[in-house]
Amino acid sequence: MISNTVLLPECDPAAVANGLKIRDSCREVSDGKIVLNDGTLNITTPWVDDLLAVRDTRDEAAFIRVFQHFGPRVKAFLMRTGMDAALAEECAQEVLVTVWNKAHLYDATRASPSTWIFTIARNKKIDVLRKQRRPEPEDLPWGPEAEPDQADLIGLQQESEQLGRALRDLPEKQRELIEQAYFGDLSHSEIAERTGLPLGTIKSRIRLALERLRHQMK
């Protein structure tokens, strides 16, 4: 582990506050959608509102909240991928600047804030560590911009939270394997060397952990 990182508490206060807000003022209907007591659908998942405010009204206060939450996480992620603290700091700043500059591309029905920011951080890592560009799949022909569907949006945010919980609930060893696969701080063969497990076992364990995550998501 990296020496100068701190372990975050299970949930941060903003997320807890937002969670309580959901529970106090709404009920969950049978198909998993959240409906406010006045009958309207609402988006209260943390960071979605802030990111949308950055996107739609260039809201700087919202951006600062996003920065304060994601900056340290992106920095830690980049350090785990092999950057030293100074480079990771510089790159994390650039990632957050990209969040501001590319906010118009953020689509809350297609990715949670964490997922979207993860992809920006990942691309930064490839750019800096591998000095390569990353071929991206062709965009789907979506046709004319449709109004975002609130139900889709909430469904996706709920799934993201569920996924986060499922990941935290994985047995520690399995969770570490998943993390290592994403940080890339160890290749599968290096994981094998360090844990004394044969390569096939590592792959099947990662697969098992993913199966578990998938099962949790059903």
Added chain:
Amino acid sequence: MNAMTIKHHLPDELLMAYSAGELSEAVNLIVATHISLCDDCRAALGSYDAVGGAVLDTCESAPMSGDSLASVLKLIHTRDDDAPEQEIRVPETDGILPAPLRDYVKGGLDSVRWRSAGMGVKHAILPTSKDATARLLYIPAGTAIPDHSHNGLELTLVLQGAFQDEDGYFGRGDVEVASEDLHHTPVADISEDCICLAVTDAPLRFKGLMPRIAQPFIGI
């Protein structure tokens, strides 16, 4: 697009490694090209990206330096004055090469600079980093590629026509993953000339003598 007809998909390991950003450029290219054609793998990639987001969210954090916020705010103020960035425009589709490939050949099929590899087979190496090689292959209908095996991984994605080998029948969008131990003799389907994107992370080894002698020259 061809989601209904694609039968051979990318293995989960590759999708996950693509999401994590752990693949070399040539392998990234074939993954991005397959996903351009395959809704199943696009959806699977979406969930691997979501796992990445959850990993980012649930693990440790490293405090940013004291003046970090100030410098980021300064950057967004200076850049916000600029006109919004131009979106990259992908060249028009020709129905064969998906966008990531058009990007590498700088156009459609017409722009590919083929080199002859004998027996009517043509190939074109694409400009990626050297740790793996991406090439377009042009195999005339009914032609067999010499029996070969690989030192590493070979991925072959069909873009036009089809081929058949010991592993099955591969049509547009299908990807064959050949590991080190597979010796195979792909034969292009008789109906149409076959165009593939092939990625190897090590040179191929041909079993016959002639192709082995020719290998250094033709570069396959």
